Amino acid sequence: MTLSANRFIGEYAYSIDAKGRVNIPARFRQALSVENEGTFFTTRGFDRCIYVIPAIIWMDMETELSNLSSVSGINRTFIRNQTRHASSSTYDKQGRITLPTSLLEYAGIDKEVAIIGMINKIEIWNPDILAENDQNNLNLDSNAYDDLAGKIIL
Amino acid sequence: MTLSANRFIGEYAYSIDAKGRVNIPARFRQALSVENEGTFFTTRGFDRCIYVIPAIIWMDMETELSNLSSVSGINRTFIRNQTRHASSSTYDKQGRITLPTSLLEYAGIDKEVAIIGMINKIEIWNPDILAENDQNNLNLDSNAYDDLAGKIIL
DNA sequence: TAAGATAGTGGGTAGTTGTGGGTAACTTTC
DNA sequence: GAAAGTTACCCACAACTACCCACTATCTTA
Numbered sequence: 001m002t003l004s005a006n007r008f009i010g011e012y013a014y015s016i017d018a019k020g021r022v023n024i025p026a027r028f029r030q031a032l033s034v035e036n037e038g039t040f041f042t043t044r045g046f047d048r049c050i051y052v053i054p055a056i057i058w059m060d061m062e063t064e065l066s067n068l069s070s071v072s073g074i075n076r077t078f079i080r081n082q083t084r085h086a087s088s089s090t091y092d093k094q095g096r097i098t099l100p101t102s103l104l105e106y107a108g109i110d111k112e113v114a115i116i117g118m119i120n121k122i123e124i125w126n127p128d129i130l131a132e133n134d135q136n137n138l139n140l141d142s143n144a145y146d147d148l149a150g151k152i153i154l
Numbered sequence: 155m156t157l158s159a160n161r162f163i164g165e166y167a168y169s170i171d172a173k174g175r176v177n178i179p180a181r182f183r184q185a186l187s188v189e190n191e192g193t194f195f196t197t198r199g200f201d202r203c204i205y206v207i208p209a210i211i212w213m214d215m216e217t218e219l220s221n222l223s224s225v226s227g228i229n230r231t232f233i234r235n236q237t238r239h240a241s242s243s244t245y246d247k248q249g250r251i252t253l254p255t256s257l258l259e260y261a262g263i264d265k266e267v268a269i270i271g272m273i274n275k276i277e278i279w280n281p282d283i284l285a286e287n288d289q290n291n292l293n294l295d296s297n298a299y300d301d302l303a304g305k306i307i308l
Numbered sequence: 309t310a311a312g313a314t315a316g317t318g319g320g321t322a323g324t325t326g327t328g329g330g331t332a333a334c335t336t337t338c
Numbered sequence: 339g340a341a342a343g344t345t346a347c348c349c350a351c352a353a354c355t356a357c358c359c360a361c362t363a364t365c366t367t368a
Contacts, residue, residue: 007216009237009240009241010240019328019346027241093347094327098346116234119216120220145232154215169317249316
């Protein structure tokens with residue numbers, strides 16, 4: 001276990017090639033596969049982006065999901081949405097992954113992508129949609145945000 | 155653990171070379187890497203400067219971020235904003251670090267830099283922008299400043 | 309004051325990284 | 339079962355990064 005295992009930070013601008021392959025930033029590769037040789041999961045993000053999640057984190061989430069009571073309709077919907085678009089995958093010798101077409105469509109990605117490290121997972125965005133999302137967030141009521149910021153002393 | 159571990163004070167005038175490398179004042183180097191072999195983090199500062207942060211301090215923040223639930227949109231936005239401009243790095247044999255182009259642009263740095271010790275982190279400025287910032291602060295309403303002053307015994 | 313150590317700056321080179329394309333294996337379809 | 343389409347693996351290359359060495363100025367110490 002090294003420093004920053006499974007900790008993803010930073011934003012990167014990459015592109016998808018004709019075969020639907022995206023490069024994973026070299027700095028992410030080690031963390032993505034720690035303790036689970038190159039295996040990870042891709043699924044829909046909460047926002048209009050793609051999540052790339054290390055196997056360990058994914059399995060933790062699966063456990064949490066399994067603890068939700070199926071009596072609640074909200075829970076059922078939530079569980080369903082988390083799992084139905086998910087699939088496991090690995091990268092090729094160059095460190096690239098091939099993303100399922102369905103996910104690319106969901107995230108509105110064609111050529112350029114923005115990759116963001118979100119600590120324990122990775123987000124892949126269409127840069128335009130990301131910018132749009134940023135813009136919308138400026139208009140949010142910021143009390144909750146300020147509360148968060150107040151707790152983080154940096 | 156020695157005296158002044160992770161405590162940065164003083165201002166230094168250095169320059170950036172053609173490769174984007176900045177020297178870290180020798181007096182800062184030990185503190186920057188205490189307990190975590192030469193690793194630290196760079197990111198955007200609140201003002202128009204670059205933060206250089208010791209690993210221990212940054213990792214604490216990362217841990218807090220990793221405990222925020224991604225189900226909340228505010229949390230996602232917050233995490234994204236905290237990590238986007240950040241990257242980890244180490245110094246070379248000469249004690250220099252290479253700053254990402256994006257950060258240099260943000261801070262408006264081309265050649266000369268002012269490096270300021272801010273107790274638990276380091277700020278890197280374009281000297282002109284720093285001077286401008288100082289000038290603007292003269293005009294601030296000073297009530298809040300006086301409040302602070304009341305708390306600091308010197 | 310002289311000699312050695314430390315600090316700041318500059319540049320070359322080998323390895324890494326991001327990207328493109330070819331070919332074989334596999335799957336699907338008729 | 340053969341053709342067409344898809345996927346996965348392999349190789350290639352340009353740009354970039356990190357590592358190494360070198361030089362000078364300043365500080366320390368005997």
